[in-house]
Amino acid sequence: MSLTLNILVDGIAYGMILFIIAVGLSVTMGLMRVINLAHGGFALIGGAFAHWLTMAQGVGFWVALPLAILGTVLVALPLERLLYRRIYGFGELQQVLATIGITFLMIATVNLWLGSSLLQIRLPEGLGQPVDLGFRTLPMHRIVVIGAGLAVMAGLWLVLDRTGFGMRLRAAVDNRATAASLGIDTGRIFALAFCLGAGLAAFGGILGAELLPVDAYYPLRYMVLFLIVVAVGGMGSILGSFAAALGLGILETASRYLVPDFGTIFFFACVIALLALRPRGLMGRLT
Amino acid sequence: MKTPFRVALSAAVIAASGTMVSADTIKVGVIATFSGPFAIYGKQYREAIEVYVAEHGTTAGDHEIEFIYKDVGGVNPDTARALAQELLIRDRVDYLAGFTFTPNALAVAPLIDQSETPTVIFNAATSSINKQSEFYVRTSYTLWQVTEPLARWAWDAGIRTVATTVSDYGPGIDAENAFRTSFTALGGEVVDSVRMPLSTTDFTPFMQRVRDIEPDALYTFLPGGPPTFGFAKTYNENGLAEAGIRFLGTAETEEVNLQGLGDAAIGLTTAYHYSGAHDSDLNRQFSARLAEMFPGSVANWSSVGAYDGTHLIYEMVRAAGSDGPAAIEHAKTLAWESPRGPVEMDPETRTVIQNVYIRQVERDAASGLLVNREQGVIATVGDLGWDR
Numbered sequence: 001m002s003l004t005l006n007i008l009v010d011g012i013a014y015g016m017i018l019f020i021i022a023v024g025l026s027v028t029m030g031l032m033r034v035i036n037l038a039h040g041g042f043a044l045i046g047g048a049f050a051h052w053l054t055m056a057q058g059v060g061f062w063v064a065l066p067l068a069i070l071g072t073v074l075v076a077l078p079l080e081r082l083l084y085r086r087i088y089g090f091g092e093l094q095q096v097l098a099t100i101g102i103t104f105l106m107i108a109t110v111n112l113w114l115g116s117s118l119l120q121i122r123l124p125e126g127l128g129q130p131v132d133l134g135f136r137t138l139p140m141h142r143i144v145v146i147g148a149g150l151a152v153m154a155g156l157w158l159v160l161d162r163t164g165f166g167m168r169l170r171a172a173v174d175n176r177a178t179a180a181s182l183g184i185d186t187g188r189i190f191a192l193a194f195c196l197g198a199g200l201a202a203f204g205g206i207l208g209a210e211l212l213p214v215d216a217y218y219p220l221r222y223m224v225l226f227l228i229v230v231a232v233g234g235m236g237s238i239l240g241s242f243a244a245a246l247g248l249g250i251l252e253t254a255s256r257y258l259v260p261d262f263g264t265i266f267f268f269a270c271v272i273a274l275l276a277l278r279p280r281g282l283m284g285r286l287t
Numbered sequence: 288m289k290t291p292f293r294v295a296l297s298a299a300v301i302a303a304s305g306t307m308v309s310a311d312t313i314k315v316g317v318i319a320t321f322s323g324p325f326a327i328y329g330k331q332y333r334e335a336i337e338v339y340v341a342e343h344g345t346t347a348g349d350h351e352i353e354f355i356y357k358d359v360g361g362v363n364p365d366t367a368r369a370l371a372q373e374l375l376i377r378d379r380v381d382y383l384a385g386f387t388f389t390p391n392a393l394a395v396a397p398l399i400d401q402s403e404t405p406t407v408i409f410n411a412a413t414s415s416i417n418k419q420s421e422f423y424v425r426t427s428y429t430l431w432q433v434t435e436p437l438a439r440w441a442w443d444a445g446i447r448t449v450a451t452t453v454s455d456y457g458p459g460i461d462a463e464n465a466f467r468t469s470f471t472a473l474g475g476e477v478v479d480s481v482r483m484p485l486s487t488t489d490f491t492p493f494m495q496r497v498r499d500i501e502p503d504a505l506y507t508f509l510p511g512g513p514p515t516f517g518f519a520k521t522y523n524e525n526g527l528a529e530a531g532i533r534f535l536g537t538a539e540t541e542e543v544n545l546q547g548l549g550d551a552a553i554g555l556t557t558a559y560h561y562s563g564a565h566d567s568d569l570n571r572q573f574s575a576r577l578a579e580m581f582p583g584s585v586a587n588w589s590s591v592g593a594y595d596g597t598h599l600i601y602e603m604v605r606a607a608g609s610d611g612p613a614a615i616e617h618a619k620t621l622a623w624e625s626p627r628g629p630v631e632m633d634p635e636t637r638t639v640i641q642n643v644y645i646r647q648v649e650r651d652a653a654s655g656l657l658v659n660r661e662q663g664v665i666a667t668v669g670d671l672g673w674d675r
Contacts, residue, residue: 006495014489115583116327118516118547128550130524136495139524212488213516213547217324221513225488256483256492261455264484 002135007254009133013142014211015249016149019242021208021222022229023152024200026241030230031160031173032193034084035092037099039201039226040219041106046072046202047214048110051119061124069202076198080191088190103219111216119214121206141210148207149242152200156238159196169193228271234284243282312351313604316374318367318395319385319409321358327543328387328589329358332409334581335593338573339601341580348605355380364394371395375402381609382407382600387589389413389457396420403611405618407599409592413461414672417637422611424618425638426595426630427588428560430458431465431672433537436643437506437558438469440665441535446503448478449535452493453508455482462508462537465672470506478502487514490521497532498525504533515539520551528554540648542587545657552648552657558665560641561588561627564651564658570626586626595625595639599632628664638670 025039049068053059059067079102087098127144130137160166172179172186180186205214212222233244248271255266275281317336321329336354345352355378357370367386374380375398383399383406386392392411396419399406408416408425417423441449451466453459459482467477479500481493497505505527509515522534534555542563545552563574563586573594574586602621607613619634630639643666646659 006492010489010491010495014491017489111326116324116330118512118544120547120549122549128524130526137524137526210520211517213513215513220324222488253489253492256487256489257496260481260483260493260496264486 003257005135007250007257009136009138011250011253012246013138013146013249014253015246016142016146017204017208017211018225018229018249019149019245020145020152021201021204021212022226022245023156023238023241024197024202024204025226026230026233026236026238027156027200028194028197030233030236030238030241031169032088032190032197033173033235034088034194035095035099036197037096037223038102038106038219039197040205040221040223041103042072042076042198042201043205043208044106044110044214044216044218045075045205047121047205047209047218048114048119049202050121050206050209051114051214054122055120061122061127064121065203065206068206069199072202073195073199076195077191080194084194085187085190107216107219114216116216119216121209121214123210139210141207145207148203152203153238153242160238165189165192230281232271232274232281234278234281237281237283240281240283247282311349312353313347313382313609314378314380315352315354315382315384315600316371316378316380317354317356317385318359318370318374318383318391319356320361320387321356323361325361325387328410329356329385330584331543331587331589332385332593334577334584335586335590336597338576338580339594339597342576343601347601348608350604350608352601352604359385359391362388362390364390367391368394368398371398375404380404381611382603382614384593384596384600385409386411389416392416392423393419396423399423405600405603405611405614407596409596410589412458414636414638414670414675417670417673422615423637424599424615424632425670426599427592427638428641429638429670429672430461430537431675432638432641432668432670433558433560433643434462434465435469435671436666436668437535437537437645438466438475439473440558440645441504441506441533442470442473442475446475446533446535448476448502449504449506450479450481450497450500450502451477451506452481452483452497453506454485454487454510454514456485456510458510459508465675466506468675485510485514488517490518491525494521494525494527498527498530501530502532504535506535507539508537509539511538511541512544515544516548516551519548519555522555523551538588540646540659542585542659545648545659548648548657550650553650555648556645557648557659558643558645559588559659560643561591562644562646562659562661563587564646564660565627565644566661567624567626567628569624573626588627591625591627595623595627595630598623598625633669636670636673638673640667640669642667 028036046068049071053064127141129140168184172189229245233240255263319329359367386408387410389411399422400420410427414429453463536557603614606617622631628642630641633640642664644661645665649660651658
């Protein structure tokens with residue numbers, strides 16, 4: 001009984017972290033259809049800013065968080081204008097090559113700036129404390145991450161499904177030329193959506209750093225993880241990513257409790273089986 | 288392919304040894320990782336070498352010494368071999384050095400045997416490497432050398448049951464075996480052995496499992512950086528320390544990433560041969576010079592491995608110039624004071640005999656930084672894994 005509860009609690013906490021770090025990719029890759037392998041790079045930039053602000057500048061975590069996200073968006077915006085704008089029109093392979101190149105540039109830049117050791121982000125006192133759940137303890141930051149994950153999920157659903165921006169974005173993605181001829185400024189819409197993706201990446205990178213610590217090689221180390229969440233969830237579906245992240249989190253946690261020596265094999269075997277049965281993922285739209 | 292290469296290599300070596308006598312510049316080829324996720328090793332090596340050169344000049348005896356750096360990128364035995372070949376034939380080096388990973392070090396064994404090139408291992412910690420060629424000398428440590436004293440210390444501290452949790456890769460499995468063998472030989476019991484996938488990001492399940500078993504201590508071996516960070520954090524957050532389960536490790540709290548671990552690291556117990564907080568003038572001088580020449584750099588075990596390795600090369604060159612076999616014979620007789628403490632080359636295993644310290648992480652009152660505070664010498668040992 002307590003084992004099942006443990007698996008559930010740890011699985012949901014881990015799944016939420018997966019969701020929070022992958023949801024930005026589900027916007028750029030899933031919705032905008034750019035194979036953005038540099039997603040982890042934006043998470044890295046966010047994490048690097050947060051590290052620099054909290055450790056070197058002595059800024060508090062809750063102030064550093066929005067500042068770091070803003071900083072990342074300010075990096076993303078010119079990148080979108082100069083590079084991604086051209087990348088949107090590329091074929092898939094060229095997109096992969098271009099964005100992985102951008103990833104290497106980001107890694108090298110952070111490496112030059114802050115070195116290749118761990119970039120610790122100082123948490124406020126309260127977040128590091130364990131909270132007693134009755135049958136066991138859970139660190140406060142995991143509870144915060146679960147809350148943040150739910151908030152991001154709800155916020156994105158509202159923005160994408162219930163606002164004019166969301167409607168225009170979906171229109172622009174489905175048929176850019178028609179959307180433009182209807183007077184939608186597709187360039188601006190894409191830039192905004194891209195910045196949203198980058199900002200979410202930074203948010204996830206910073207909040208998830210307790211579990212997936214940030215260092216210069218972060219984007220490459222966790223790239224497979226981000227891609228799996230989006231692929232299993234289904235391209236273009238935020239809800240799909242959410243379900244996938246939770247499912248994968250629980251699955252991986254269960255395998256680690258029950259068959260620790262085969263955890264990785266078990267995890268990837270399940271991913272392969274699922275993608276074989278549903279190539280478009282859990283909630284992928286037919287295109 | 289093989290035969291022409293051997294002829295070419297022998298010819299090159301003969302030519303090289305012929306010209307070296309008059310040229311009087313001894314070249315040292317350093318094969319290490321200078322790019323990619325493991326670039327930190329190359330950086331630490333190069334900086335330590337440059338500190339040594341700044342202190343001792345560029346000449347040893349009558350010979351000028353020159354270092355040539357080659358980037359092997361990561362665990363790439365084929366590249367390591369190709370680079371060694373290039374260094375031996377084209378650059379005509381007389382000494383090789385570096386080697387972070389065991390497979391890379393092993394890959395050059397046939398080459399250095401043929402060319403009789405002394406090869407100084409700065410890091411790679413598997414005992415068996417030195418059995419593959421007479422020309423390997425090692426200034427780092429071996430897994431057994433630090434693990435067995437740790438097991439003995441744990442036993443003496445009253446620890447009777449231990450759960451081992453290691454990353455599922457070569458060194459992790461070696462460490463698990465070394466600990467289990469040493470600890471059970473003393474009468475202790477290893478109650479659970481978990482091999483965690485290298486890609487593990489969430490260690491909570493393993494910690495909960497260990498917590499439920501309630502051993503006296505938890506022995507672990509993980510690659511440095513993010514995995515150690517996650518592991519130490521989870522160890523604390525799941526209250527293992529409060530539950531009375533002690534942490535036993537080796538390299539996990541190394542200095543480069545120690546500050547990044549934050550308060551989670553306080554109290555972690557490790558057995559290792561080098562601590563940045565080692566109380567000696569030589570160590571303080573070494574750390575200070577390193578920080579002065581390379582602002583922001585911190586000495587760790589790979590720095591002292593390279594620093595002592597450079598010392599060894601200087602001594603070998605001084606005594607034997609480019610004569611490889613004579614250099615190795617001379618190396619076997621050496622003993623010196625290192626920033627880590629006194630060291631001595633073991634003539635049989637060609638790995639340094641050194642002190643292994645038990646350390647605990649604490650926050651230094653003066654600097655406010657985390658340090659590995661040595662609690663005492665637990666053993667002065669050679670390579671304990673040589674006969675295993």
